[in-house]
Amino acid sequence: MSTDHNFSVVGKSLPRSDARIKAVGAAQYADDMFLPGMLHGKLLRSPVAHALIKSIDTSAAEALPGVKCVITGQDIPKIKYGNWRLVPESQDEYALAIDKVRFIGDEVAAVAAIDKDSAEEAIRLIKVEYEELPGAYSVEESLADKAPVIHDEYEQTTPNISLDRKIEYGDLDKVFAEADLVLDDVFTVHATSHAYMEPCSCLSEYDHDGRLTIWTSTQTPYFVQCLLASTMEMRENDIRVIKPFVGGGFGGKMEMRPWEFCSAFMARKLGRPVKFTLTREEELATGRRRHPMRIHSKVAFSKEGMLLGKEFNVHLDGGAYNSMGPTACFLCGNFGAMLYNYPNYRYYGAHVYTNKPPAGAMRGFGAPQALFVAETQMNVAAEKLGLDPVDIRLMNAMESGDEIPGVATISSCGFKESLIKVAEMTNWREKRKNLKPGQGLGLGCYSFISGGVFNWFNTRYNFTRAEVRAFEDGTVHLMTMASDIGQGCDTVLRQILAEELGLKVSDIRLTAADTAVTPQADLGTWGSRVTLMAGNAVRKAAQEIKEELFKMVSLKFDLNVIHDLRCGDGKIYPANRPDRAVSFGDAVKMAQRANRGEPIIGYGSYTPRNKGLVTPAFSFGAQVAECEVDKETGAVEVKFMTTAHDCGTPINPMSVEGQLEGSVHMGLGYALSEQFIMKEGKTLTTTFLDYKIPCAEDMPPGVSVHIDTYEADGPFGAKEAGEGLVSPTAPAIADAVYAATGYRCMDLPLTPQKVLASMKKV
């Protein structure tokens, strides 16, 4: 933790505030909830990748005993939705397909029945007549001449490109002509699953007062509220979204989803609660995933190793709908120019429709792809120029105050320190020279955002808001729509509030993520935004309370105006006269009396303004992977991971470590074992037997250290932790495999077969 700041609660590794209830199995997730009269919902999904719906016969399903409701696209309002409300034409989905299906798994109909068996049986009884269309299953197929048009409304010059983005600064053509070294490579990166352990689930109830309540496994209650309102033609205020405990999200639960719509729609229609819970097969076969991309990257260096410029061309394989693709397209361009100073840069990113399950937001959100490419090319350049990979990075590394032209200015930055530290911890220079056959050491680095500043959801509220109520008994109640999905923000926000008010964490009652109760609004959990944004809002709310209470304490002790007041140990006192203290509760009592009973409530909000186009603050870090490769089988074993990272002030170091280790796990799977194997739009890896997330035995031990920085824009100096670190793992492992075998991976995942193929064995 920062040595300059003497914190009492911030910087402490407190156990999670929800750890006990989770440990005893009492934490309720959406599927753990039961309401009287509750019905069970089930979706019918398209078995074909691209087809017109000619007819749907639901009569047999409706006739099945126990079935209460069957709906198809013909029964619902013809209103498209999507998270990019700022660009309405990007909203390209119906909750149920109206006349066309675009991927295997596209939702076609829904059933509500008295039990799961009946709902499943009814789904089997629905007859759909499809007129199959040719499909396009890759970027190449979608962009080919006479490719099938996936969305007719985009039948323009390039029919299957839903949107593109350009960034350009400097004079690249000149740079490429004059550079000493130009690397010109095409990379492909693959799709992976969020594989959150809790399958998506939701439960809707419509009450006699005309209000719809939905408990749903979501990262973004506010998005669900708004998009349910628009698609169901209801008023936002008539919809209450409550986030129960959520079993992980990683970006996969940040949109309104068809089952949420269907559960709400049928609950309203029937006046009975309706629950939907997906199966793991549905999740893996049809769920959102990380964007596969084809990346053409051309990067120029001087012979001394200085970066001169980069041209970055990216095609995102977006699947059948936009989902969060526009954001990934946007961020990929930013991350292509991050970490190092690129004096000249040109980015072109295109989001391409294919007849596959849509890719969406996923931890890292454009960064793992861009940085796999950037970091691999950095390692290649170092070798070609005879430089140490650490040195070439130090030479070009961003520092505090550096600018990405027109995009962002780097505030706090511990990147160089991270590089130096990770090299020192691994004994990098010595160890690299003394590798045994089959051993490899590799380096990868990252930067990430602390929340986005771009308002694509087009909210008319603050980005986040907090309300704090103070009580005479010395406790406070924090209300926020920030959504804990397992990352631990309920604990972190309590710590921030406790620090600001000088209270104990146990003095804080928290109500979160209930749109009817918690303050409008919060954009949800994504892009590592919560600690910085909601944290700032909480601090401001607390400061309002302090303002009120400080008046009382000043009055009570008749303090000279020059006295500074402090909160600590549950008391308020003059900084240099701690003996003259009033307990927090007594101060609240006094303030309330002085205000004729008005409760003491503080409000705080945060909306990033004038923070460039990307984020208020960037995190940084460097990671070294130590691997062993069995040259006969191509199997890669990661032996140890060393990480140095800069997340500003870690509010809860144990939580930060947990996030980092989780990132390594996801990065490890991304690099080596996880992939969707597909055939003509059909996902073949639909169980955890075949979709292989690393298990406890696969996970290498590791060590991480925190580089001490203080982010001026963050609460108590904090910024992003745990999302960005999913990025360096794949390039670090790939680099270690190169050191061990001579195989330079430019096509993820790095499978044993590819290792052997490089040795001409298969």
Add this chain to the structure above:
Amino acid sequence: MSLPQFTFLAPTSLSEACALLEKHQGKIKIKAGGTDMIVRLSHRAVKPDFLMTLKKIPDLNEISYTPDKGLKIGALALLREVEISPLILEQAPMLARAAHATATVQIRNMGTVMGNVCNASPSADNIPSLVAMNAIIVASSGKKEREIPIDEFFLGPGRSALQANEIAVAIKVPKLAANSGVSYQKISARSKVDIAAVNIGALITLNEEGKCKAVRISMGAVGPTPLRASLAEEFLLNKKITDETLAEAGRLAAEDASPISDVRASREYRKLMVEVMTTRALKEAAGFASQRVVKCKSS
């Protein structure tokens, strides 16, 4: 997904079970541990009218050993029991290694070795070492028993030589001859807990001069049934065991393999892994054989 509806049968004797099998031919499936069957039911890969458990039949869970008859593993012996059985660890440690390599702890606490064998999945962990050791499957029709050599047991993926009214009740594993060693090698390449992309069982017996007197090599996941590496076996007979002969045996094994490409591995990768894993298995087995002991550590 919910399981399809079925009538549940829990006979308490073998004869009753076999009678039920005969009566409901074509409409009945058997479960022991159920770890495979329940998944198949859930995915509607099978839709039997009747599901019969063997769990209520007494005396099917024995693990025993006599020097003349060798090892006997009952149909209900759990993977976990085989994995930690002192008898197995002493007499046929590779069977324990194979059981340990099967699925997860929880599955091993439920599933049986016999279930893994009878599902006749080409990638089953417990088959190659049993084939290498020339095991025998004892089948009962309730009235009489017959012994099926394991080489004749597998007819295709999911298909065995059991008659419609027969239940496999025990696996017999002959006592290992002197100067013999066994190995089980598996590669899944992606994870420590994974279904095999290729697995190999090998038994080798050496003569006094250290030449190969007998050898059996079984290859899993490279054909519709476990395959014997006949070319490699013929080649090795009477050969001195050297790195070169073992490498050549690996190459010949790959020639005999006829794998397909699927989500777990490509045909080319599997072929190459047959070569590598066969060589490794033979080397380990020969190492044990030359120690003139059959003991080894289960890893």
Add this chain to the structure above:
Amino acid sequence: MKKELITLNINGDDIEIAVHPWRTLNEVLRDQLHLTGTKLGCGTGDCGACTVLLDDQSVSSCLTLAIEAEGHKITTIEGLAPEAATENDLENLTLDPIQESFIAKGAIQCGFCTPGMIMSGKFLLDHTPNPNEAEIRAGLSGNLCRCTGYNKIVDAIADAAEKISPTK
């Protein structure tokens, strides 16, 4: 089709319940008895979120038929610290040492894998009181976690082992 009346012994209580023969133990625990501490993460025995103990052996409740659980002792996460069901003040309740270690060591993030992980930890420590790290990892290898990267869970099991069976 008719349901069968069976008696399940769950966390020490005999519970009489009518079930269809095709009901899994997981469905009965969660949907019929609302013992929802036991999760369902995959339904194919690959993730371990549904792990319970059957006669002290860890099993996947999603692959166990409820009727076959009759006559066996079933222990779920709710059975590890039974007071938690009735005592509301969790803060001051002493839980099972494994649960306490999970809390203290930061082994819990989203919490969805936690009950299954703890039950696998319990099975491991019941049979291997002082496991080394490799044994802990092997013992947990049937339980997937997407949040923690497992290392803090491994720490928690080691910590609990030391509390339950001190080596020093």
